[in-house]
Each structure stands twice: as C-alpha cells, then as structure tokens.
Amino acid sequence: MPLLPALAVALPLLLAAQTIEEQEWHLDALDVYGAQAQTRGDGVIVGVIDSGVDAQHPDLAGRVLPGTGFGSSQGTDGTTDTDGHGTGMAAIIAGTGRNGGALGIAPGAKILPVASAEKTQFALDVVADSIRWATDHGAKVINLSLGFTGSTTPGLVRAVNYAMDKDVVLVAATGNEGEEVSSPANIGGVIAVAGTNRDGRPWRSSNVGADTVLAAPAEGIVTASPESVYPSGYAEMDGTSAASAIVAGVAALVRAKHPDMPAKDVVNALIRTAKDLDAPGRDDRTGFGLVDPAAAVKAQLPPVERNPLLPPPKPSPTPTAAAQERAAQPATVQDRLPFVGATFGGVALLTALLIALPVARTRRRPQPVSGRGTPPTPW
Missing domain, CATH: 1.20.5 (Single alpha-helices involved in coiled-coils or other helix-helix interfaces)
Known part of the structure; x- marks a missing residue:
C-alpha cells in the first residue's frame, strides 16, 4: 500500500487509541512533567470552592477529603457533584491519571471540596463563608473557578484578607465574557488567571484588565466528570475556570517543594517565573505571562516583605499641632x-x-468526552 493512503487509514486508529492523559495538551505545553519530576504536590491541601467533587471518580479516588456545603448544598460533605464543574476542576488540580485517565498538575495533593453552588447559582456571602471554612480546615491553596460581574462586597473582601492573613494562596478565574476581570479575581492579593489558547495566545473570550496576574490554558481542556453527568466519566471544556485550576495546581507544587515558604513568596515565585506573552512586562491580557510550573518549582528568590499583588502600605500622616x-x-x-x-x-x-449590582457565574459547562478518542470540537 502506498505510504500516504496507509497513513490516512492509520491516523484515525491512532487518534482513537489516545488516552485521556494524552488528550490533555496543556500538560506538554506547560512541561508539567518536568515540574512533577521535582514534586507531585504531596502534603498540600487545595480547597476547591465549586459545585462539589465526585470522590468516587477513579482519577480522584483517595485524593478527596471530607469537606462541607453551603447555600443549597448545606448539610453535605462536598463529596458529590451533580453539576460536574467542581469534579473537573479537582481533576485538573490533582487527578491521578490512573490507567490513562485525567492527570492533574499536582496528583499528590489532596482536595478539600466546599460545595457552594448547584448548576448556575452562587451567592457572594456563600463564597465568603466558603473561603473562611476552607482556610480554617487546612487549605493552603484555594481555587475559585467562579466569579461575579460588577463590584464585590466588604464581606467577600474580608474573607479574602482573612485567608491571606492565614498564609493561604488564593487563585481565581478572571471570567469568560470578554469584559473586565470579575470578582473575587479582582480583589487585591488574589492571583487572577486569564486564558490562553492552543497556540499560546490570549484566549478570545477571557476577561482581562489591569487586575490580570497570570495566564494559563483555557481552550479544549480535557478533564474528569462524574459518570452521572457524562457516562464516559470525562469532558472537555473552554474557560478561565480551567486556567485557574491549572495555576492552583502549580501553586500546590511550589508549596509541596518548599513547605516552609510563606504564601507571599509562593505568589512571588509564580509571577516572577512566568513567561512573558503579550506586551513586555505586566499587561492587561496575560498579566505577568504564562505560568511556568517547572520554573516556579525550581525558583530560589529572596523573600518579599508582602504579597506582591497588594499595594504598598500608605505612610501614616503626621498630625499637625x-x-x-x-x-x-x-x-x-x-x-x-x-x-x-x-x-x-x-x-x-x-x-x-x-x-x-448584577452577579453572574463566570464559568462554562464541560462537554462530554469519550474515554478514548479525540475530544469533540470546542465550543
């Protein structure tokens, strides 16, 4: 058989043989394997404030701690997920990739699920309570793949400050409407993550602005899903939700590699090692640049006095006589x-x-993906 026709026949068969891990293009694009050669996130607890996490999924078995629920999820321990979004984020962060399944950025980390919403409903006060609860129950990194348009509330700002005072790294999605950075990503000290596409360019639907801190892949991200949502147990998604989860996973790697490093220095390592993508220096579309897991884990930087994302303290005015x-x-x-x-x-x-002010959840529902074979076209 001539070579070209033979390849035309073989290529679909090769694609059909891809595992879920092989479909996770962001792992190679970010050299996640290089970072995992240094650490896999062991000993770090990542709070996932979302729709809950399916603790029975094969790729998350043994990775999910008992959590809690707020709002409509009150009374649960956060280990079930009827929506699928929270499970997807948890697998991006800490999936174990068993038998070719979804491999997370920090597969040695543990997930602390805080179920704060079902379907499309979040509430500002519920998110604030969730941040405080996760902080008080051992989370060293908190992922917030959610957001609200418009402004924020004093209660949410206080909750963020409470977590930072307790040495927690907070990571949040900028949003998917192509508008300004949503809350809580726009709160000082939070790592606001915008999206990139497969070509390493800014993702067209990402919310951007002066509050953008880092960028990470947000297009065609394959991850786990509860089988009750998608029978294959896997799904593909677009959105800064995935980008935020990726950066949260990298933060977990840094905290595992340097267990005594304060949160402020973890944030500094992430932004100082990022790969500049857009305009030189920090810019509205990608912040300090594309997150670089291997470089962040290996970084040896002098300690900083405070979270570099916070404004410098104002000098106290001298009162007149x-x-x-x-x-x-x-x-x-x-x-x-x-x-x-x-x-x-x-x-x-x-x-x-x-x-x-109006509020809106800034996340996108995943699309189903077969356990084998190429993902469907992104939406």
Whole structure:
C-alpha cells in the first residue's frame, strides 16, 4: 500500500487509541512533567470552592477529603457533584491519571471540596463563608473557578484578607465574557488567571484588565466528570475556570517543594517565573505571562516583605499641632452627630449599591468526552 493512503487509514486508529492523559495538551505545553519530576504536590491541601467533587471518580479516588456545603448544598460533605464543574476542576488540580485517565498538575495533593453552588447559582456571602471554612480546615491553596460581574462586597473582601492573613494562596478565574476581570479575581492579593489558547495566545473570550496576574490554558481542556453527568466519566471544556485550576495546581507544587515558604513568596515565585506573552512586562491580557510550573518549582528568590499583588502600605500622616490639640479635647455632642450621620449614610449607600449590582457565574459547562478518542470540537 502506498505510504500516504496507509497513513490516512492509520491516523484515525491512532487518534482513537489516545488516552485521556494524552488528550490533555496543556500538560506538554506547560512541561508539567518536568515540574512533577521535582514534586507531585504531596502534603498540600487545595480547597476547591465549586459545585462539589465526585470522590468516587477513579482519577480522584483517595485524593478527596471530607469537606462541607453551603447555600443549597448545606448539610453535605462536598463529596458529590451533580453539576460536574467542581469534579473537573479537582481533576485538573490533582487527578491521578490512573490507567490513562485525567492527570492533574499536582496528583499528590489532596482536595478539600466546599460545595457552594448547584448548576448556575452562587451567592457572594456563600463564597465568603466558603473561603473562611476552607482556610480554617487546612487549605493552603484555594481555587475559585467562579466569579461575579460588577463590584464585590466588604464581606467577600474580608474573607479574602482573612485567608491571606492565614498564609493561604488564593487563585481565581478572571471570567469568560470578554469584559473586565470579575470578582473575587479582582480583589487585591488574589492571583487572577486569564486564558490562553492552543497556540499560546490570549484566549478570545477571557476577561482581562489591569487586575490580570497570570495566564494559563483555557481552550479544549480535557478533564474528569462524574459518570452521572457524562457516562464516559470525562469532558472537555473552554474557560478561565480551567486556567485557574491549572495555576492552583502549580501553586500546590511550589508549596509541596518548599513547605516552609510563606504564601507571599509562593505568589512571588509564580509571577516572577512566568513567561512573558503579550506586551513586555505586566499587561492587561496575560498579566505577568504564562505560568511556568517547572520554573516556579525550581525558583530560589529572596523573600518579599508582602504579597506582591497588594499595594504598598500608605505612610501614616503626621498630625499637625492643631489636630493633636483638638484630638486631645473631649468631643461634644455637636461634634459627634454629623460624623456619625455621615458615616452611617455612607455605609448604607455603599452597601445598597454593592448588593444591587448584577452577579453572574463566570464559568462554562464541560462537554462530554469519550474515554478514548479525540475530544469533540470546542465550543
């Protein structure tokens, strides 16, 4: 048989023989295997705030800790998933790749599932409670493959700050609407992850802006799914949800390799070793660049004083002599009332505006993938 016709016959057979791991193009694109030669994430707990995680999936067996549920998932331990999104994120982070299944970035890490939503519903206060719970129950990395358009709330900001004060690395998706970076990715100190395509260029639907910190693959990502959602047990997805999970997995690798490294230095290692993709330096579309797992794990950088994604502390103003003299005097009722009234009105107005802003989940549903064979066309 001539060579070309023979290849035409053989190629479909070769593609049909691909394992799920072989279909995970991002593993080779990011040289994940090089990073895993240094560490596989053992000893690190990653909180996954999502729709729950199917603890019975073969690629996650033994990787999922008992978690909890909030909102409509209250009363559960987070180890079931009727939506599929949370299981997909967990497998991107810590899938074991058994028998050619879905291999995660940090297969030695453990997943702490916090079920905070079903189908398309999230709530700002529920996400805040979820962050606090995961922090208090041992998570050293928290993945937030979710988001809200518009502004955020003081409660969510406080929860993020609480986690950072407890030495947690927070990673969040920028969103998929081609708009500004969503919340909580736009909160200071959070690693906001935008998407790239198979060609290593910015993914067209990724939310971008000045808050973008890193980029990671977001197109045609193959991962695990509960069989109750897709009978094959696998699915393909587009979205910054996957990009966020990839970076969370890399953060777990760094924390496992350097168990005494504070979260602020983990964040610094991730951004300083990223591969510049777009405009030189930090840019709106890819932040500091494409995450580089092997370089981040090997990095030996001097400690930083604070999370490099936080603004520098403001210097305390020196009070004038008149101000000092006034401060030393007892306040009268007339002095206090206007201040109290202004503060109360300002807080009430601010809270009302924040609550009134629209919210939307920034994630995409996975599409089914067969256990063998090539994935369907991305959507």
